[in-house]
Structures are given as C-alpha cells and as structure tokens.
Amino acid sequence: MKPHVAVAPLKGPFLMLWPALRALSHGELTSDQQHWLLGTFRLDATPRTEGPGAAESIAHRSFTDDNGTRLVLDVARIGESGWVFTLFYPGERPSAGTVEDHRALFRAAIDRLGLTTVEITPAATADEVLVPSVEPSGDAESAFGSHWDLPYDDLDRVWPHVGLREDAPREVKEVKLRELMRTPAWSAAPTALRLQAEEFLRGE
Numbered sequence: 001m002k003p004h005v006a007v008a009p010l011k012g013p014f015l016m017l018w019p020a021l022r023a024l025s026h027g028e029l030t031s032d033q034q035h036w037l038l039g040t041f042r043l044d045a046t047p048r049t050e051g052p053g054a055a056e057s058i059a060h061r062s063f064t065d066d067n068g069t070r071l072v073l074d075v076a077r078i079g080e081s082g083w084v085f086t087l088f089y090p091g092e093r094p095s096a097g098t099v100e101d102h103r104a105l106f107r108a109a110i111d112r113l114g115l116t117t118v119e120i121t122p123a124a125t126a127d128e129v130l131v132p133s134v135e136p137s138g139d140a141e142s143a144f145g146s147h148w149d150l151p152y153d154d155l156d157r158v159w160p161h162v163g164l165r166e167d168a169p170r171e172v173k174e175v176k177l178r179e180l181m182r183t184p185a186w187s188a189a190p191t192a193l194r195l196q197a198e199e200f201l202r203g204e
Contacts, residue, residue: 017051027115
C-alpha cells in the first residue's frame, strides 16, 4: 500500500526533524531486497544528513503530502541486520491519516521482506510494543529502578511516564501497564494506583 503523495523536494536546512512514526525491524536483506525496498519507498540512495539517527541513514526522500505538510521518509541500517523505517516532519505534524498510511506501508514492507518487527512507535497494536525480556533475578534494572518516585495515584497521569499518550490504544496501554507492573518499583506504588491498574486490566 502506497500513500498518495505529491513528491516535492524540501528547500533550505532543517533546524530539527521530529519522528512521526518509527518502525524497527530485524533480519537479513539481500542486495535485490534492498533495491526493492528503495524502489517501493521511492527513496534517493543517499543518506539523510540532518535529524536524529542521520549517521545510520542509507536512503531518504523529502516530499509534501496531500495536505501540504513537509515530510521526510528515511531508511536506516543498524549493524548488519537492524532496519529502521522513519517518517519525519520538520514543522507541522502530519495528519493521523498520513501516519496510518505509512504504518501500513512500513508493515507491508516488513512482511514482504520477511523481516521481524521489533517495535513501532507510536504503537497502534499490542504486537508493535517492545516488551523487554524479564530477567530471572529480582533485581533487574528498569526505568523506575527499585523505588517508586512518581507522586501520582491516578493511572491517567502515569501513561506519559511509560511513553504513551492518553489517547493511546487500549491494547497498547495494557502491554505497557503489565510491563510496569513487573518492575520492582511497582510494589511501592500507591495502593489506589495499583487498584486502578488491576481494574483497567479487568476492563472495568
């Protein structure tokens, strides 16, 4: 599935590129597959020179979508088998429709190439969330460490601290919440918050 876009070069330097959508995948690609990927995404075989992760970029394309929003589509390679597909914007955030068109494009390419999806950000479904493997020992490091430092007892205020917006899909929230509840810090979270979390997972 290809988004309907009008290709147009962006003029002038960017102060910053912000990722609107990022898909991380893993697997080996032949030279023919890489050629197919660049052709499917209609990319210039030149690395991006600005924005985060530019050092790993292998090809990119600057364009405007049907709404006139300026965007950059980029493919980067991490190591021998890591592939990152990113939709960047330098100013106005693209519409939800544009983001979802590119999500479909990224996922279709990953499937077509036989790659394994590691993570898509922002996630729309549970299988797009990266869930770290759980260490067998009880002293595994986490974003919260072993102490609960957040002053909140309201679950809605915790979502940003696990990298989610309030309007994130419910199944994505469930994955992130279960991950949080496995951390050593969770036992020290406020009782009201822990009750809200249990109710949320029960669908109440």
